[in-house]
Amino acid sequence: MTDNSSASTRIYGGVTAERRLEQRRQRLVDAGLELFGTRGVAAVGIVDICAEAGLTKRYFYESFASIDELASAVFEQVTDRLVEQVVPAIVAGAGQDPRPALTAYFNGALADPRIVRLLAVEGRTGTLAHHGDGFATRAVELWFSFTPRVEGQDDAVLRLRAYAFAGAITQVGLALHDSALNLTVERVIDELVDIFNALVP
């Protein structure tokens, strides 16, 4: 049963109504990543989003009911893509070599200041706090699922180290952009690998 049975739905510019809506929605999400990732969620209004997306309010409310709803969508899209990129790299490392995973994380997140800010700052405040917690949980679970359990090792301690490492990566990502860490990409990844090995004995 296709949606064609609906009364009014035309083809414009050669694209389906459904697809046009989807494109507009994506433009709004892109605008959200840009503005949320640079100015911060709290400093962005609906009109700002529309201006950045090249659309009008009308199309904002077509896809979202509020700024927070858009922010959620942006956060979800960013984190979903990140997991998609990192998980295969973890599998490739086979729980032994952390380098592929860290390289993937670097390319997928640390390389983009907007994503760094979204994860490190915006994901902890306001409505996004819930999503941020969810992402942190996912990350720690990933860590657990790929870290070899040592007999007699306390789980709580492992968990603490997982959070510690997550915080370390995040802070390095922030320092990488707004201050001067005069290091090449390879150098930074090397250091992250060292830190990882230092935390997982």
Added chain:
Amino acid sequence: MTDNSSASTRIYGGVTAERRLEQRRQRLVDAGLELFGTRGVAAVGIVDICAEAGLTKRYFYESFASIDELASAVFEQVTDRLVEQVVPAIVAGAGQDPRPALTAYFNGALADPRIVRLLAVEGRTGTLAHHGDGFATRAVELWFSFTPRVEGQDDAVLRLRAYAFAGAITQVGLALHDSALNLTVERVIDELVDIFNALVP
């Protein structure tokens, strides 16, 4: 030359006008720590501050020109006190034993969720970003001044590790409050000491 020469300044409730003003200002700063540290700066208005402080707008503008100005004052007071508490502990450790410093940091910052949030989240956004950077710089400089330099060691790498450790502490502080790190205070400090030693070879 005392300020008594001024025309109009009475004693109320047994306290000087100057001191009354100072007390009101401090009540506003306290209210700021409470609200900024729980709801976040962006979600707090002037009337909220006044309600929390038990004062009216009039006395807000007596000491501050805007919410951001109050936020700056709160941040400065918190970080100043923190440095006052931690620096002697660093000196006590004599650049060898990190435990006194980490214990002091724990008691002065990690133990209070409002301060954790202020440092980890609010200090990175909006007007406070500048102050947050300043505090991070102070912390890293402290790290450098008390970390023995190894001959041939790259400064940039040391700097990266300083940021990494700062991020680790911050993240552990966050996890400590909003999720369940089932560990005693002593245990957490023990782990932080271990992580410190792992990062400073």
Added chain:
DNA sequence: ATAATCTGATACCTTCGGGTGTCAAATAGC
């Protein structure tokens, strides 16, 4: 060609918070 509908711009209403001013009650000096 004509009607239907999609689009984009803009006008409008409403709410909320910042910021200022006024006023009565309380307290201190004389």
Added chain:
DNA sequence: GCTATTTGACACCCGAAGGTATCAGATTAT
């Protein structure tokens, strides 16, 4: 007791942003 100052409460204005509605022009189906 009487005046002046301090205080707290409240009323008011104004601009910014959210949210809704209207309208002309462009595009497509018949």
